[in-house]
Amino acid sequence: MRVLGIFFVSILSYVVACDHATKPNTKAAKSAPPITIAVSNTPLSAPFFIAEKMGYFTENNLKVELVRFDGGVKCFDALINKEVDFATASETVVMFNSFQRTDFSVLASFVESDNDVKLLSLTPEKYRQFDHLAGARLGIIKGSASEFFLDSLLIMYNKTHLPITRVYLTSTQLMPALLDNQVDIISAWEPLGYNISEQIEQSPEIINSRGLYHLSFNLIGLKQSKVDTNRKLALLKAISDATIYIHKHPKQSQELLSQVLEIPSSQLEYSWADYTFRLSLSNALFSNIQTQSQWAIDNQLVPKENRVDFRQIFDRQLLETFNNKEAGW
Missing domain, CATH: 3.40.190.10 (Periplasmic binding protein-like II)
Structure with missing residues (x-):
């Protein structure tokens, strides 16, 4: 025992x-x-x-x-x-x-x-054709996903030759510049897409670019x-x-x-x-x-x-x- x-x-x-x-x-x-x-x-x-x-x-x-x-x-x-x-x-x-x-x-x-980064405009219908970007003023953040996304789009659509004006801004300047007509388009991430959609009656996105940039x-x-x-x-x-x-x-x-x-x-x-x-x-x-x-x-x-x-x-x-x-x- x-x-x-x-x-x-x-x-x-x-x-x-x-x-x-x-x-x-x-x-x-x-x-x-x-x-x-x-x-x-x-x-x-x-x-x-x-x-x-x-x-x-x-x-x-x-x-x-x-x-x-x-x-x-x-x-x-x-x-x-x-x-x-x-x-x-x-x-x-x-x-x-x-x-x-x-x-x-x-x-x-x-x-x-x-689908977080997009090209946005107050008049998106004006730029549905990519050739219409010629002469446009694009607000972007230099050396960021904003600029990388724009360049990727231009390469994908074979439009790198288009004469566009790059306006380098900070993230806080993008939306005010668009609203004040200092630029025609911005390359930006959310929530700016949502914020602009609150200002106009249609979607501000120029082109469906889902899947282009992750x-x-x-x-x-x-x-x-x-x-x-x-x-x-x-x-x-x-x-x-x-x-x-x-x-x-x-x-x-x-x-x-x-x-x-x-x-x-x-x-x-x-x-x-x-x-x-x-x-x-x-x-x-x-x-x-x-x-x-x-x-x-x-x-x-x-x-x-x-x-x-x-x-x-x-x-x-x-x-x-x-x-x-x-x-x-």
Whole structure:
């Protein structure tokens, strides 16, 4: 009986030990410093706002602070200046910065849109024929997705020879310049399409360019990060949980974002169907960045000799580990 008792005590100790091993160390997670993430004030950042409001960070034993900025460039700068642990930014921001430094990594893309950047006008019917762009004044943001999109359109329609006037503006100047007749057309991303549609009775989009340019927003971190791998994986899990919620509850997600961003729900409805929320690091994203980098070199926006192998800034291993863990492998 003494031997049998020792046997059962041993079995019980083993079960308890295994149970503790499989449970996350919540005490350690709570004592760890909060993870700070620079997020752009845009619906594209929806998974982070959803994760915060629905408690997915907490459920994954994370303490997270979202630091909001206007635009991915400011988010990236906050990361490089070590004001935050992670940042969200478009692939264009990633591309331009890769010519200056390689001490950061793209951990995952969390949203894509193939209809976010458009050519917009107050008189769109005037430019339905692409030849009619001849002599037009186009407001664009130099060295950005705005200019890349315009050049891609001109190349695709074999209209690079058209005499157009490029008026370089900041993102905040685009819409006022259009409304004040300083330019005829702007190459811009949402929500300017929605904002202009509120000013005129028809769609301001000149041409259906869906699928021509794929915008993505990505989670970026420094290679030398104080956040360990386990917490990075937990962060991806929280974002994944948020994307699942977005797919299952689109209306509730839009209502929540409307409150967080303080924008009308009609603005979210305008472009919501264009967004694809999912965690990925696809070959399409890699090719997109390569294409944009060649465009930047051709237009002398970056020094050719600083060109890098983009595989250096894609952390595929982390996302693969996460996917394998989710699949139970």
